[in-house]
Amino acid sequence: MNTYKVLGLMSGTSLDGLDIAYCHIWEEAGKWNFSIKETAEIDYSDKMREHLKNAIHLSEEDHDQLHKDYGIFLGQKTKEFIENLKGDVDFIASHGHTSHHRPEEGITFQLGDGQLLANTSGKKVVCDFRTKDVSLKGQGAPLVPIGDELLFHEYDFCLNLGGISNISFKKDGKRIAYDIGLANMPLNFITHKMGMAYDEDGKLARSGKLDRTMLDKLNNLEYYQLPNPKSTGFEWFSSEILPIIESSKASNKDLLHTFIHHNCEQIANAVHQHKNSSETDTKLFATGGGALNSFFIETLQEKLGREIQVVVPSKTLIAYKEALVFALMGVLRLEGKTNVLKSVTGATEDSCSGEIFMPAKV
Structure with missing residues (x-):
């Protein structure tokens, strides 16, 4: 029985802050189980909240810069969390923060550059869980x-x-x-x-x-x-x-x-x-x-x-269910199992979604 030790990250449309959940996830007798070990809610500064709130209106260049900056921010916050953690972390599963979501036009975008998150945190990252489903004519949501x-x-x-x-x-x-x-x-x-x-x-x-x-x-x-x-x-x-x-x-x-x-x-x-x-x-x-x-x-x-x-x-x-589910989605992605359901999103097929990033070797 393999127990995955995962950090699930979630930032929702309410802009309350960044949720971090350190989860143990394992499959036993065909049933998935979980335990939420430690959590943190990271408040956004007024400046960061405004940037995320107004991301939809940014130019392409400024939006790309925010994508990078937010990826580094996620990396810094998870690194600080891991330093104070009593336990190992196998990887990070990040939802990111949705800046654009127009699935009828084939568009969805979650801020938080996965490579920069991996580089900054020093951990493997699974992220970008919506894009594949949208490319399969799905809504890309909800994922939970x-x-x-x-x-x-x-x-x-x-x-x-x-x-x-x-x-x-x-x-x-x-x-x-x-x-x-x-x-x-x-x-x-x-x-x-x-x-x-x-x-x-x-x-x-x-x-x-x-x-x-x-x-x-x-x-x-x-x-x-x-x-x-x-x-x-x-x-x-x-x-x-x-x-x-x-x-x-x-x-x-x-x-x-x-x-x-x-x-x-x-x-x-x-x-x-x-x-x-x-x-x-x-x-x-x-x-x-x-x-x-x-x-x-x-x-x-x-x-x-x-x-x-x-x-x-x-x-x-209540507070960390979504972060937990993204941790689970990361596990399913690494196991090559379905983590987005066509019956939910309206896509042409179920999918195993998410991009994987390894920290760059310095």
Whole structure:
């Protein structure tokens, strides 16, 4: 039994920071297992956050420079983490930070140069997990469902509440997943305007009131009518959601309150659409930053109803599930096994995705 010792790296659309998870991953009797040994969340400086946030607008030359700079940043942070680690690291699996995602045009790009990450950290790197799937006519997202399939298959639905919300479930023997829509991205946008990183435990949102006009506008967005597979990101938020926020006269508390209700209504719609009507004991496994927001979770449970139980795991798993799954994807890449599912992305075939970089010998 071979145990892989992997650093999984994740930076999500909510721009909270860089998540690092030191994981042990092994296969035993045909079943994958994991243990998250140590973690770290590296805050971005205001400058780095702005660079990443505005990467989509950069010239080709400036974008290429940010790709290199961010790769070195990832290398430095992982090197510091490894120096304080009690244990060996076989390799690093890095998601990078998505700057462009337009799969319908065959475009996706994750910042964080893999060669510079390998050179700076001194470790083998597996990264760039989306490009191959997009080249196979897939959405290149979501990728986390391979982890739901192999590590969390006992749950009927797996919900991730990051910058956006995505869901994963088994239907007719196949893993299906797609981006439902919004989660923390609008919430964090509003709190940043208030000079706060986020709304701790949803306290501000809880104290707000529902803006019915705005809720109707959000619920009527075209994206929600599109069939899956589908994925979205910051481009959609910028073009469709920001104008609604900026034209609203509602207070920040009311905006937060309304967005949580909107998010939860759309999630509940998705779950009810795909739930097996004969099942009375359905479990939904909720992770990502939104799972730490008690008002979000309470509102979601209310919209789902009593037949569907929201299961919230430990804070470590909530925060680092995505980093864990990228560590798993790195392991599968090195073993030559499928790590991106066509049933999820709509690609022409399953794939074993990811580029491998070895540190340059000085």
